[in-house]
Amino acid sequence: xxxxxxxxxxxxxxxxxxxxIVTNAELALVLDTSDAWIRERTGITxxxxxxxxxxxxxxxxxxxxxxxxxxxxxxxxxxxxVVATSTPDxxxxxxATAVQRKLGAPIGIAxxxxxxxxxxxYAVAVTDSFLRAGHARTALVIGAETFSxxxxxxxxxTAVLFGDGAGALVLRAERSAGRLDDRGVLATRLxxxxxxxxxxxxxxxxxxxxxxxxxxxxxxxxxxxxxxxxAESVEALLADTxxxxxxxxxxxxxxxxxxxxEAVGRRLGLDPQRVVVTVDRHANTSAASIPLALATALEEGxxxxxxxxxxNALGGGFAWGSALLRF
Ligand code: ACO
Numbered sequence: 001x002x003x004x005x006x007x008x009x010x011x012x013x014x015x016x017x018x019x020x021i022v023t024n025a026e027l028a029l030v031l032d033t034s035d036a037w038i039r040e041r042t043g044i045t046x047x048x049x050x051x052x053x054x055x056x057x058x059x060x061x062x063x064x065x066x067x068x069x070x071x072x073x074x075x076x077x078x079x080x081x082v083v084a085t086s087t088p089d090x091x092x093x094x095x096a097t098a099v100q101r102k103l104g105a106p107i108g109i110a111x112x113x114x115x116x117x118x119x120x121x122y123a124v125a126v127t128d129s130f131l132r133a134g135h136a137r138t139a140l141v142i143g144a145e146t147f148s149x150x151x152x153x154x155x156x157x158t159a160v161l162f163g164d165g166a167g168a169l170v171l172r173a174e175r176s177a178g179r180l181d182d183r184g185v186l187a188t189r190l191x192x193x194x195x196x197x198x199x200x201x202x203x204x205x206x207x208x209x210x211x212x213x214x215x216x217x218x219x220x221x222x223x224x225x226x227x228x229x230x231a232e233s234v235e236a237l238l239a240d241t242x243x244x245x246x247x248x249x250x251x252x253x254x255x256x257x258x259x260x261x262e263a264v265g266r267r268l269g270l271d272p273q274r275v276v277v278t279v280d281r282h283a284n285t286s287a288a289s290i291p292l293a294l295a296t297a298l299e300e301g302x303x304x305x306x307x308x309x310x311x312n313a314l315g316g317g318f319a320w321g322s323a324l325l326r327f
Pocket of ligand 1: 037156158217219222223256
């Protein structure tokens with residue numbers, strides 16, 4: 001007897017970057033830094049920064065429209081909206097409801113997921129569970145951030161690292177025979193370790209300080225943990241599914257720092273050609289970095305139907321996670 005299961009298929013991908021580009025050289029005019037330092041330590045050459053009147057939900061809506069267009073689906077099909085963000089428009093309601101309203105999406109389920117740079121891995125896992133449980137057929141899973149609003153622009157150790165942007169996937173529940181060579185999300189893994197709460201955080205918030213605050217980071221500690229945890233997160237997916245690292249067509253990692261991405265690739269023994277890098281152009285867009293990298297890979301013809309793709313991310317908390325999908 002053949003077992004039929006529900007599986008979440010990637011039906012569409014879209015990305016959106018604000019028009020304004022800020023180069024390293026521009027930052028060096030206002031901070032004690034240099035293009036050479038930023039490139040050498042991070043691989044970043046530029047970042048996009050949202051206009052003053054451009055909100056996280058505006059970036060998310062644009063990415064969502066493009067993903068729906070790519071999926072050839074109308075807004076009316078959307079039953080679930082999950083937005084991964086740490087820079088919501090307001091403390092509440094959920095930015096996902098602003099996206100729902102601006103898109104003109106029908107009444108459905110809409111909420112935010114807050115796992116900082118790991119937000120998209122968490123959002124994919126949560127959305128996949130909702131779809132497989134039959135709560136909705138068609139979902140928008142979006143990573144959208146305006147980190148420019150929470151940076152301390154006088155702190156060279158953090159201000160040079162981040163950018164704004166959004167990316168979206170349309171995930172659709174489809175009946176599947178559940179084979180590993182069939183399309184869809186094959187496995188997800190999530191972790192958090194709150195002992196590192198103070199290594200990467202924002203020094204404000206409605207309960208603690210009644211302010212928004214600014215991003216603070218123990219960069220070396222983040223770096224050290226990121227390399228180990230991100231590699232482990234992919235190894236766990238491979239162990240769960242029986243694939244080998246060599247079976248991966250693409251690794252689409254969270255884009256924090258080129259040195260982290262390269263170190264994880266080396267640990268996994270991956271050909272660098274199989275690792276998608278956009279941090280040079282986008283900087284770290286937190287929860288938006290993976291869907292933006294997916295959108296870029298699709299545009300560049302590197303992401304094609306049937307490929308085995310791993311995603312992985314780590315961020316404040318620390319929280320981290322991974323997903324394996326057959327595109
Ligand atoms: N320009 C010039 N000099 C700088 C800058 C800058 N923008 N920032 C720091 N420096 C200086 C420091 O002050 C220090 O000077 P000192 O030796 O006189 O004290 C020197 O450069 C070296 O600083 P380190 O912190 O040791 O530099 P490191 O090589 O570790 O690089 C970095 C710092 C890029 C932050 C690195 O630790 C890193 O990438 N960590 C991961 C952090 C990260 O990616 N966070 C993103 C959020 S989490 C995530 O997405 C995974």
